[in-house]
Amino acid sequence: MGDYTVKKDISEMSLAFVGAGKMAQAMAKGFLAAGVVKADHITATAPSCRSQPTLEDIGCQFTHNNKEAVENSDIIFLSVKPHILPGVLQEIAPVVTKRHLMVSVAAGVPLQFLEEKLPPKSRVMRVMPNTPCVVRQGASVYVPGSHVEKEDSEIIKSLLSSLGYCSESNEGMISAVTGLAGSGPAYMIQKRGFCSDTYKDPVYVAIGLGGMGQAYAFTAIDALADGGVKMGLPRELSIKLAAQTLLGASKMVLETGKHPMQLKDDVCSPGGTTIYAIHKLESGGFRNLLIDAVEGACLRAEAIA
Numbered sequence: 001m002g003d004y005t006v007k008k009d010i011s012e013m014s015l016a017f018v019g020a021g022k023m024a025q026a027m028a029k030g031f032l033a034a035g036v037v038k039a040d041h042i043t044a045t046a047p048s049c050r051s052q053p054t055l056e057d058i059g060c061q062f063t064h065n066n067k068e069a070v071e072n073s074d075i076i077f078l079s080v081k082p083h084i085l086p087g088v089l090q091e092i093a094p095v096v097t098k099r100h101l102m103v104s105v106a107a108g109v110p111l112q113f114l115e116e117k118l119p120p121k122s123r124v125m126r127v128m129p130n131t132p133c134v135v136r137q138g139a140s141v142y143v144p145g146s147h148v149e150k151e152d153s154e155i156i157k158s159l160l161s162s163l164g165y166c167s168e169s170n171e172g173m174i175s176a177v178t179g180l181a182g183s184g185p186a187y188m189i190q191k192r193g194f195c196s197d198t199y200k201d202p203v204y205v206a207i208g209l210g211g212m213g214q215a216y217a218f219t220a221i222d223a224l225a226d227g228g229v230k231m232g233l234p235r236e237l238s239i240k241l242a243a244q245t246l247l248g249a250s251k252m253v254l255e256t257g258k259h260p261m262q263l264k265d266d267v268c269s270p271g272g273t274t275i276y277a278i279h280k281l282e283s284g285g286f287r288n289l290l291i292d293a294v295e296g297a298c299l300r301a302e303a304i305a
C-alpha cells in the first residue's frame, strides 16, 4: 500500500465501475442526476462495447482496461456478475492501493473473500443497491469491511443517499436485503393492473385498479416486509426497504416509459436471484391474484352503485 493521501471530498473523487452493466448504469445515472459526481469523473469498464454508447451519452468515460480504470480512480464499484468477480479481483489486485475504496455490489460474495483476494488492509465494502437508483428512488444497504475508516462509510452513505434510501447494515442481513430490495423491483414491476373489456365503465375500473390499488400496495409492502423479517431483517428496516422498493419501481415505470415487463427483464439475470423469485411468484399465481383483485373490486363497485 502506497502513501497516497485519501481524498475526503466526493466532488473531487473519481469513480470507476468495473462492469458497465445495468446496475452500474443505474447508479452512474443516479449520481449524475443528483449532481454529486461529475460525468468526467466516472469511468466504466466492460470487455465489449455494448454499454459504451449509453455511458458516453451521459458523459462518462468508457474503457476495456480494468486496471487502468482502477489506477485512475478513488472509489471502485465492482459491478460485474458474482461469478466473474474472482477473475476480476485477481486481475486488478496488483494495482489496488491505499488510495482505493473498493465497493462490491455483487450478490452473495462475502467481504472476507473480497478482502482475501485484494492486498492486505484494502478498504473494502459491500453494497446491495437496486435499479430504482436510476430515478433516485433506490433502496440500498452498505456493510463496511475490516479496514474501512469512518470517513469511508460517510462517503458511501452520502453517495447512496443521493440515490434514494440507504442504511448501514451487517453482512448477516445482506442476503435478505438482496431478496427484498435488490431483486424486489421485478416483483413490484410485475404487479401491474389489468382490466377486462367486459367492464368498460372507467369509473368502476378506476375503483378496482387505482382506489383499491393502494390496499394491494400496502398488503404487498407488508408481505415483502414479512419476507425480510423471516429472513432476519429488523421489522423497521424491512418495511422501509419494501416501501422504497415499491416507490422506486413505480417511479421507473412512470419516468422511463419502458414497458413494465422490459424493466422486469432488465433485472432478471440468467440464473440469478431475481428470476428465482419470479418463478416463485408465478408458481403462486401472483399476477392472476392481482387481476382477480382488480376485477373483484370493480364488480363490487358496480354491485353497490
Ligand code: NAD
Binding pocket: 018, 019, 020, 021, 022, 023, 024, 045, 046, 047, 048, 051, 066, 078, 079, 080, 081, 082, 084, 088, 105, 106, 107, 128, 129, 130, 131, 182, 183, 266, 267, 269
Ligand atoms: P450486467 O450483466 O448488466 O452487467 C455486468 C457487466 O459486467 C456487463 O457490462 C459486462 O460486459 C461486464 N463484464 C463482464 N466481464 C467483465 C470483466 N472481466 N471486466 C469488466 N467488466 C466485465 O449485470 P448487472 O445486473 O448490472 O449486475 C452486476 C452486479 O450487480 C452483479 O454482481 C449483481 O449481483 C449486482 N446487483 C444487480 C442488481 C440488479 O438489479 N441488476 C441489484 C443488486 C446488485
